[in-house]
Amino acid sequence: MHTIKDVARLAGVSPSTISKYMNGGNVREENVKAIRDAIAALDYRVNPFARSLKTQRSQSIGILLPDISAPFFGTVVTALDKTLREHGYHTLISCYSANHALERENLRYLLSTGVDGLVYIPEDLSAEEFYELTANCSVPTVQIDRVIQGVAGDAVLVNNADAVYTATAELIRRGHRRIGLISGPKFVSSAKERQVGFLRALSDHDILFDEELFFSNDHAFATGYQGCEALLSLENKPTAIVSTNHDITIGLVTAIRDMGLRIPEDLDVFGFDCKDVCTMMKPSIPVIYQPEQIIGQTAANYLIERLRGYNGQPRMTRLECSIVL
């Protein structure tokens, strides 16, 4: 491997001139040619470590999220990656597998690698912990999908409450009065908002909320499956169920099929996040669909503006979900 000095020697100029050339500075035409030749001859590439040591920048963005294998996150990350890359940043992804200890550890680790910015999908971290961990790093952060209560920073969210409100209202319009909800963890802000939309729809239509019809656990397949079993073993069963994420929806539908029930005749369902699968069904299952790409793009743009020096108030976007009937 060759260094900038080797190139300088071969090109007959000083190392600083090479550096200037590499970073887009003004260099005399004849030198440009000599430098270009020397670089090609030696197959020189800048040493990223040395550069970062001097500049204290890594041109990389950390993405901390629960689980990259969830299609929703996968698509968001793809969009993030694409947009960031277009601006010369690359992404460093860290999954904490919805494990709360790992969430802290990976955050610490990500920050310790010297990322220039952070995109964060939090699950179980308090504002104090967040500030403690990010103290003396001053890494601009954008929260996505959910937020930590009390953290002031840019955020890109969706209008969860309205989306679930619309879904629930649609089920009510179809004549349902006993509607179940299967939801993610209560301490996750997006899950909470989805619950709020559900409750508001019920009360707006003068339906009394029955605590029994609310099933909450983690964001997994099993939650959908077991939630379905639990709700249908009630004395006073629901006639429809609203799901609030991808895996829960798949689990829910699987349970229904395993019980030999038909959708929507025996039990009506509203899906979430799995548009392709829901529209594949016959008859198709109505579904709430988040603008995954736009979420990623918006977050990336927020971050890029901060990295360019924008220093205004925290901004928050709430994007609308679409409902596919």
Added chain:
Amino acid sequence: MHTIKDVARLAGVSPSTISKYMNGGNVREENVKAIRDAIAALDYRVNPFARSLKTQRSQSIGILLPDISAPFFGTVVTALDKTLREHGYHTLISCYSANHALERENLRYLLSTGVDGLVYIPEDLSAEEFYELTANCSVPTVQIDRVIQGVAGDAVLVNNADAVYTATAELIRRGHRRIGLISGPKFVSSAKERQVGFLRALSDHDILFDEELFFSNDHAFATGYQGCEALLSLENKPTAIVSTNHDITIGLVTAIRDMGLRIPEDLDVFGFDCKDVCTMMKPSIPVIYQPEQIIGQTAANYLIERLRGYNGQPRMTRLECSIVL
């Protein structure tokens, strides 16, 4: 931000002692205490750039793949990330969106960031190009899911041919004689192998292969959808279709449903990669399922051994897929 010198001054020892302490060397008990206190007092963290400059290691592994939003890749990457992290490495993910120019560019970029190793799911790169790009980096590489013809290196693959053979044979057992195949790009090694298994099953059962029944395009939903339309618009339609990846399967099933046909009465189907969705269907769709987690773990372990200095012949694992009926 504080440096190692600040800590040294405060603890009353030399910077080299601090370095020793940080890296697990032997340090006298009384100094350990002083150093620990000093680090805590200053909230000192090592500067990753300076460390990497000196050691020429980044403790990070690049993952280059077509698309992180595909559930198969998502799960593989999750397993990779987990295993690598347990060994002190973190992952740097780069998607090239099945775009061939981007594949080269991102490979170049990933290498330029100084990753210590590479996990690569290639699509359209020749061995010459690969060697040219990786020359003078000497980055250990593990290929996953597919390989570039002519690249000698560790690889973790599945037994694609046998899996599709078994699936096709099962359809033949069910009485089908005209069976279609919808496949990814012909130049991708895994797609090729799947095709080989398909053809072998046909010939082993004395069924003449009809070129018309073979539809190949990219690995997308639309390929499954359009492939289905194309095959079913043939004069001599197939009575069953084998799919060869997740999105193609979803597209295929969607097309079938949109045409108002029933599975398996009107058209039998064999799915790929989407176990949850296929088993959710009623009646369930048989499906080929790859050991995603094990793929990730195996690849990570290969890489870790190389990074520890193992320098033997390239190794290749072929894992068996399971068939869920």
Added chain:
DNA sequence: CTTTTATCGCGAAACGATTCGCGATAAAAC
């Protein structure tokens, strides 16, 4: 032809860790 102005190259000093060999100290052996 001289003066002003702009352009660029140069050298040296960072950036913040790790490494290496030497020397000092303390414990163990005799």
Added chain:
DNA sequence: GTTTTATCGCGAATCGTTTCGCGATAAAAG
């Protein structure tokens, strides 16, 4: 009490860039 042995700390050099101010050269202005 002296020698041997092991343990650890120290200082200086090094990794390969970028940056900054000064000086040199060339072009433009008078």
